[in-house]
Amino acid sequence: MPVPLFDTKTPLAPLRETILERVAAAIDAGRFILGPEVAAFEQELAAYVGVSHAVGVGNGTDALTIAARALGVQAGDEVVVPSFTFYATAEAIAAIGATPVFCDIDHDTRNITAETVRPALTPRTRAIVAVDLFGMPAEIPAIRDAFGLPVIEDAAQALGASLDGVRAGALGDVATFSFYPSKNLGAFGDGGAITTDDGELAERVRALRFHGSRDKQNFEYVGYNSRLDELQAAILRVLLPQIDAWCDGRRAGVQAYIDAGLAEHLTLGGAPLGATPAWHLYVATHPQADAKLELLAAAGVQARGYYRLPLHRQPAMAPYLAAGGGAPELPVTDELARTNVALPISPVFTREQADEVVAALAAG
Numbered sequence: 324m325p326v327p328l329f330d331t332k333t334p335l336a337p338l339r340e341t342i343l344e345r346v347a348a349a350i351d352a353g354r355f356i357l358g359p360e361v362a363a364f365e366q367e368l369a370a371y372v373g374v375s376h377a378v379g380v381g382n383g384t385d386a387l388t389i390a391a392r393a394l395g396v397q398a399g400d401e402v403v404v405p406s407f408t409f410y411a412t413a414e415a416i417a418a419i420g421a422t423p424v425f426c427d428i429d430h431d432t433r434n435i436t437a438e439t440v441r442p443a444l445t446p447r448t449r450a451i452v453a454v455d456l457f458g459m460p461a462e463i464p465a466i467r468d469a470f471g472l473p474v475i476e477d478a479a480q481a482l483g484a485s486l487d488g489v490r491a492g493a494l495g496d497v498a499t500f501s502f503y504p505s506k507n508l509g510a511f512g513d514g515g516a517i518t519t520d521d522g523e524l525a526e527r528v529r530a531l532r533f534h535g536s537r538d539k540q541n542f543e544y545v546g547y548n549s550r551l552d553e554l555q556a557a558i559l560r561v562l563l564p565q566i567d568a569w570c571d572g573r574r575a576g577v578q579a580y581i582d583a584g585l586a587e588h589l590t591l592g593g594a595p596l597g598a599t600p601a602w603h604l605y606v607a608t609h610p611q612a613d614a615k616l617e618l619l620a621a622a623g624v625q626a627r628g629y630y631r632l633p634l635h636r637q638p639a640m641a642p643y644l645a646a647g648g649g650a651p652e653l654p655v656t657d658e659l660a661r662t663n664v665a666l667p668i669s670p671v672f673t674r675e676q677a678d679e680v681v682a683a684l685a686a687g
């Protein structure tokens with residue numbers, strides 16, 4: 324049987340009737356932008372994450388831009404970001420006119436640490452973006468303690484993860500989520516959110532998502548038109564209560580890989596002490612990653628290499644490298660970009676599927 328990289332359909336099937344009812348009710352209510360569904364979802368997301376405020380926005384990229392603006396990041400400021408991540412992490416900073424300064428990552432967790440951030444700091448550094456990559460929480464409290472700079476947690480891949488009992492989305496000064504359909508909590512279109520314990524920052528975020536206005540009459544900032552819409556919020560309210568069970572399914576899938584003997588064929592990553600990952604993706608490494616991908620494809624297993632061209636090597640980022648003091652040397656990033664193999668994982672991933680993946684690798 325072919326093994327898909329993601330399975331977003333099977334977990335949704337039992338919820339179909341409820342989703343259709345809630346969507347119909349939202350349509351009948353006739354409120355489509357910033358109505359009761361968004362307000363209720365914001366409260367439920369904040370309660371789940373364990374913070375005082377959640378604000379729905381249009382997507383995870385806007386969430387990063389708006390969070391950085393609300394923190395006070397301006398044109399000309401430097402913001403330290405990882406290079407081994409989805410492009411939007413850096414793009415959202417560049418969109419403000421600020422300079423993304425790329426730093427390396429820890430080999431085992433694939434996340435930035437205080438140690439990898441330090442060489443990227445300058446007197447112009449205004450903030451740090453820590454990505455919880457592939458659903459592994461970054462060691463953000465240690466980064467905040469080390470430098471006293473605000474940390475934006477890009478938790479787009481990490482809803483349902485935690486570090487020392489603190490949920491992803493509550494680890495930094497402000498955090499951002501994406502509800503792109505393939506994410507751990509996926510809408511039926513685009514969506515995003517910002518979470519924080521800082522009430523004043525949350526108010527600035529609320530203004531920025533609506534053209535920089537708090538009352539629709541006075542415009543305080545040049546802002547954005549970036550809202551989560553009522554239909555998406557109505558759907559997300561049905562899905563959010565499933566997130567722990569879905570993440571448990573992902574974690575059971577990773578255990579199935581370990582039990583099936585995956586470590587005999589690929590090098591597995593590690594986790595920081597106290598981390599419970601959400602496993603948006605399950606990513607191992609091999610020196611001949613592309614040969615392993617061919618082997619898997621031949622057996623009907625969908626796998627892929629992620630971020631093969633890391634951000635500090637992307638053409639659009641070249642001007643920012645010059646502004647940030649030249650091309651950085653990021654050896655761990657370059658190695659992981661070349662050697663990573665993302666394997667199938669989902670809330671309903673089975674031991675039989677793990678056995679198939681491992682058998683395909685063993686055939687090589």
Ligand SMILES: *Cc1c(COP(=O)(O)O)cnc(C)c1O
Pocket residue numbers: 382383384385408409411412454477479480500501502503513514515
């Ligand atoms: C998906 C993702 C984003 C962007 O989210 P969109 O909703 O697609 O804009 C940002 N950062 C990371 C790490 C992501 O995985």
